[in-house]
Amino acid sequence: MAVLGLAWPTTAQAELVGYWNFNEGEGTTAGDFSPNANDGTLAGNQLPSWVAGHTANPGDNALNFVFSLSSYVAVPTSASLGTITDNFTIAAWAYERDWSNYGHIFVTTSDYANRNWLFQTDADDQAYVWSTTDDAWKKPLGWAIPDGAWHHIALTYDGTNMRSYLDGTLQTTIGVGSSFPSFETLYLGGWLAGGSGFEGDLDDMVIFNSVEDIGQIMDGTHPAMILALPPVWDADTVAPGAQDGGGTWSDGGGNWWDGSGNVAWDNTEKAVATFG
Numbered sequence: 001m002a003v004l005g006l007a008w009p010t011t012a013q014a015e016l017v018g019y020w021n022f023n024e025g026e027g028t029t030a031g032d033f034s035p036n037a038n039d040g041t042l043a044g045n046q047l048p049s050w051v052a053g054h055t056a057n058p059g060d061n062a063l064n065f066v067f068s069l070s071s072y073v074a075v076p077t078s079a080s081l082g083t084i085t086d087n088f089t090i091a092a093w094a095y096e097r098d099w100s101n102y103g104h105i106f107v108t109t110s111d112y113a114n115r116n117w118l119f120q121t122d123a124d125d126q127a128y129v130w131s132t133t134d135d136a137w138k139k140p141l142g143w144a145i146p147d148g149a150w151h152h153i154a155l156t157y158d159g160t161n162m163r164s165y166l167d168g169t170l171q172t173t174i175g176v177g178s179s180f181p182s183f184e185t186l187y188l189g190g191w192l193a194g195g196s197g198f199e200g201d202l203d204d205m206v207i208f209n210s211v212e213d214i215g216q217i218m219d220g221t222h223p224a225m226i227l228a229l230p231p232v233w234d235a236d237t238v239a240p241g242a243q244d245g246g247g248t249w250s251d252g253g254g255n256w257w258d259g260s261g262n263v264a265w266d267n268t269e270k271a272v273a274t275f276g
Helices: 010-015 214-219 223-228
Strands: 016-020 040-043 049-052 061-065 072-075 088-096 106-111 114-121 127-131 137-140 150-157 161-166 169-175 185-188 200-208 245-249 259-265 271-274
Touching: 016 223, 088 214, 127 161, 150 214, 185 200, 214 223
Parallel strands: none
Antiparallel strands: 016 200, 040 072, 049 061, 061 200, 072 185, 088 150, 088 200, 106 114, 106 185, 114 127, 127 137, 150 161, 161 169, 245 259, 259 271
């Protein structure tokens, strides 16, 4: 395999705050593929468990959260999380395996009295947005996450209106009119309060500090998300020992950064590709 890094465009770097694709498949860290290093730690009375992701492709993984055991991922406070106040987009793939009261998906908090639930299921199995900071308010989104299958959920906020999306389709537009306080600790899939987690699987969770195209996020074609994951070119088809060979290399990382380039071997096992 040959792995090449790509330079981040300034606009993409500024807008993509966090991108957790959960493809690690093992361990206790959920890496952030944005340039901000907002890595999360798996936590709770029982840690979230690694499961197959929403595409079911090899290497695509997700995390399973258990409501009764308060499974969650904790992302520490950072300067980049603090940029999300007046404009943002949050999105994830969600597989709700069972309804759960107070099923938190995105939660930010500085302490128990100051919390923002950006996606939560409630007692009537409806999705809500809820804030206990400043002028406390709770807004129903008017729909529920269907059980038993993967669905894409998203929210955008432009400083006045919050728009909710299910599977890329606009569901509701809600007037909020009050900016959120800057994010403190971010919790994914639940939070530290007992019995307050999502019951099911989550995948490809993403946060922008701007209003973004939900269709591109859902399809994985958003430019910032594409650039976040490095291309991986497979050199297995090149004969060992070949020197300065040319050919077409396909991106095995799923982002289709195909190209042609020269191949040089540093031994009989490993190839290095250069492009341009």
